[in-house]
Amino acid sequence: MKNKVLYPVIAKEYNDDGHYFVVTSPNVQGMIVEGDTLEEAIEEASFDIADWFEVKGKIEKVADPSKWHLEKDEKLVYVPVNLTNFYKKYGKTVRKNISVPEYLANWAKENKINVSRVASDALKALQEQRA
Template sequence: MKQKIVSYPIILTEYNDESGHYYVVSSPNLPGLVTDGSNISEALFNAKDAIATLLDSREYPKVQDSRKWNLKKGQQTSWVSVNMTEWHNKYGKTVRRNISIPEALNDWAKRNHINVSKVATDALYEMQQS
């Protein structure tokens, strides 16, 4: 079986603030991509799932030249490769669901760079296995 592997450049932004020391992943190439990690390895690992979730059931955007991006202090680029075939075999097709959460909780999740879709998915998998 032929594997569909995609690779995209991302921006790692290092933060050291009241929330602690962590890295946030984003990409002008992939609007809506935001995830994080307590270190670079964790951030890149989380980026794989975030990219796969974002690209699921849509056309893959053309890869941009990250050398043309204007980086700010504390930012660096990296590349993330995702085996979409493997991801689909593990998670199957995703569907978009709207959920309602309290506004204060939503604000907290945004401030703390929490991927609410991933949290909900992980919680549902945990409930399914218990």
């Protein structure tokens, strides 16, 4: 399971009332974000798309961007979208059998420690450290 996906959007540069960029997506109805730079607009789009996934409760299939009609001043850009919060909210729990030394298993039982919780917390910490 990947924690990031690249999501296609359409970016357009404007010079009418200052200089700024607007990002939209045919996949995310109503999403219009802007930024002073393309990087800012892409970052805002990334947050909006991640929020959209959370509201929908699922990761929507992306329409094929090669079939999108782009104006001559628009360009296709791929936005990195972080799915960590989505998976925290909607990810299912799976059963994994692990082996631990017997003395640790006994100690955990005596101290009423949930080994699954400890393993999950350790894996989450490792994931955040490597992100």
